[in-house]
Amino acid sequence: MEISRIVVSDLIMTGNLFAEEGYDLEQSADNLADLKGQVIMGYLEEHYPQVETYADIAIQKEAGRVRPLEVLAFTAEGEIIPAASDALRALLSERIAEAVADGSWAVRLS
Numbered sequence: 001m002e003i004s005r006i007v008v009s010d011l012i013m014t015g016n017l018f019a020e021e022g023y024d025l026e027q028s029a030d031n032l033a034d035l036k037g038q039v040i041m042g043y044l045e046e047h048y049p050q051v052e053t054y055a056d057i058a059i060q061k062e063a064g065r066v067r068p069l070e071v072l073a074f075t076a077e078g079e080i081i082p083a084a085s086d087a088l089r090a091l092l093s094e095r096i097a098e099a100v101a102d103g104s105w106a107v108r109l110s
Contacts, residue, residue: 003084004076005052008040008069008092015063017106024107025061031105033057039099040092069093 012032014025036057044053069092073084 001075001079001081001084003048003051003073003081005074006044006048006054006088007072007074008044008053008055008088010036010055010057010069011067012036012057012059013064013066014059014061016066022109024109027107028105029059031107032100033059035099035105036096039096043092043095069096 012029014029017023017025017028017032037055040055041053044051044055069089071085071089071092073081073088075081
């Protein structure tokens, strides 16, 4: 089955970002969302240039249960392709983890 559309969604919960005090939660969450979006769209544009792609990264201003990255790959008929969705989720999750590991997106309060 050929992929015609890919939809990626993620949720950043500001209350889960840091174990200690001293960070600007809003700016850090914005930076993290930007970085994740760049990783996702960069990969999809490079490997799926002819495919319609969407990425939505929401920011919630509280703590809560962590949700995994959600990736759905669709056929032209609108059917989900489970194997492609799962493979893309794993790959994108790994790339995101590598990109955010250095913490360069975190903003300390002055």
